[in-house]
Structures are given as C-alpha cells and as structure tokens.
Amino acid sequence: MNTDSIRQGQIKVWDLFVRFFHWTLVVAFAVAYVTEDEAMALHVWAGYLVGGLVLARIVWGFVGPKHARFTDFICGPFRAWRYLIDLITGRAERHIGHSPAGGAMVLMLMAGCLVTVWTGMTLYAAEEGKGPLAWDAPAVIAPALADNDEREGREHGDKEGEGLHEPLAHLTFLLVLLHVGGVVLASIVHKENLSRAMVTGWKRVP
Numbered sequence: 001m002n003t004d005s006i007r008q009g010q011i012k013v014w015d016l017f018v019r020f021f022h023w024t025l026v027v028a029f030a031v032a033y034v035t036e037d038e039a040m041a042l043h044v045w046a047g048y049l050v051g052g053l054v055l056a057r058i059v060w061g062f063v064g065p066k067h068a069r070f071t072d073f074i075c076g077p078f079r080a081w082r083y084l085i086d087l088i089t090g091r092a093e094r095h096i097g098h099s100p101a102g103g104a105m106v107l108m109l110m111a112g113c114l115v116t117v118w119t120g121m122t123l124y125a126a127e128e129g130k131g132p133l134a135w136d137a138p139a140v141i142a143p144a145l146a147d148n149d150e151r152e153g154r155e156h157g158d159k160e161g162e163g164l165h166e167p168l169a170h171l172t173f174l175l176v177l178l179h180v181g182g183v184v185l186a187s188i189v190h191k192e193n194l195s196r197a198m199v200t201g202w203k204r205v206p
Contacts (some may be wrong), residue, residue, distance in 0.1 A: 005168065013096055014201040017060055018068050022198055025053045033173055044124060044131070051117035054110045068098065073103030080104040087182070087189055094190045094201060102186070105179050112172035119165040 032046035050180075061070040084101040086092035092099070098106060125134035187194045197203045 009205050010202045011096065011205050012201050013067050013203045014198055015065050015068055017064065017200055018057075019201055021053055021057050021060070025050060025113070027090050027164070028053065029172075033169060044120075045110050047117050047120050050113050051121075054113045054117075055108065067082070067098070073098035073100070073106070075100045075103060077104070078133050084182075087185060092186070092189055094192075094206070096206060099186065103184060105175065105182065109172065109175050109179060112168065112175055116165065116168040119168055 028049040029048050032043055032050055035046065036042040060068055066072055080100040080103070083092055087099075087101065095102075121131050121133045124131040128134075130157050186192075193203065
C-alpha cells in the first residue's frame with residue numbers, strides 16, 4: 001500500500017489478473033449460456049474460454065498476491081454459514097478480501113464452471129467428433145462402421161451427456177444469481193460498492 005492510498009483511505013485489494021478473470025468470466029459464461037445449436041462454434045469457444053480462465057485462476061490462487069490466494073479465503077462450512085446468517089441479519093463483519101461466504105461461492109462457481117465445461121466437451125466429442133476429448137476418432141466419427149447395437153448405445157450415451165450438461169449449466173447460472181444477490185446484500189450491509197471495487201481494485205481501509 002503506497003502513501004497516496006493511505007491518505008485517500010483506500011487499499012489495493014484486487015490485482016489486475018483477478019479483475020480481468022472476474023469480468024472476462026462473466027462475459028464468457030453469459031455467451032456460452034445463451035448460445036448453443038444456433039451458434040455452436042461461439043458456444044464451444046466461449047466454453048473453452050470459461051475452462052481456461054478457471055484453470056488459470058486456480059494456479060493464481062496458489063501463486064498470486066495475498067487476497068487472490070486460496071489461503072486468504074478458504075474456510076470451513078460452519079464459518080461460511082455463520083457469516084451468511086450474520087449478513088442476512090445485518091451484523092456481518094466486514095472483510096477486506098473475500099468474506100467466508102464469498103470465498104465459498106468462489107469455489108462453488110469455479111467447480112460448477114469446470115464440471116459444466118467438461119461435460120460439454122464430452123458431449124461435443126461424442127456428437128461431433130471434435131474437441132480435446134475426441135481422441136477416439138474411429139469410434140466417434142465413423143458410426144457407420146458400427147452395428148445397430150453400438151450405434152444405439154452411442155446415441156443413448158449422447159442423450160445422457162446432454163441431460164447432464166444442461167442441468168449443470170443451469171445450476172451454475174443459479175449460483176451466479178445467488179452470487180449477485182450476495183454481492184448486493186453485502187454492499188448494502190457494509191456500505192461499500194463491491195462491484196466497483198472489482199473494477200478498480202480498491203477498497204476502503206478497515
């Protein structure tokens with residue numbers, strides 16, 4: 001923290017990578033969520049971007065600055081629930097970095113994104129024979145060589161994959177909505193614009 005930030009009563013909390021990750025993930029997930037068959041290429045590449053961003057954020061959680069590291073915000077479920085209850089009742093303690101509930105939500109969102117991307121790549125490989133998981137080319141791109149039983153089994157597997165990918169995407173979107181609601185509530189309780197802080201990187205000192 002430099003002398004200017006002390007005089008202004010602010011501290012730099014979110015580094016450039018965390019801010020870039022956050023807002024780029026917002027856009028990439030939104031694009032992937034609203035596109036599919038009508039814009040499959042866009043849907044697929046947005047999904048790749050989501051997965052790549054989350055993997056990069058995981059690495060940054062170990063090597064990044066203090067408030068970006070998992071050790072700064074990972075806590076037990078009891079502490080997260082206690083903070084959430086205190087937040088709802090307006091008595092929650094303010095945290096410079098992620099709050100206990102906010103940290104738990106970060107982990108759930110990253111997990112949701114990764115699993116959704118993985119099932120999407122699995123489905124894309126099975127249906128189109130494309131993507132990083134389409135390594136078994138003869139089994140995927142040459143279904144005409146398979147007998148009826150194999151073809152029916154593959155179609156059944158495709159339907160199961162599709163049935164898993166879409167609900168996971170909806171579940172992750174639900175987590176996004178809960179995250180937005182939590183940010184709004186925390187901003188009101190702590191009298192601080194948390195969304196703006198994620199844009200500028202600055203928050204007021206304790």
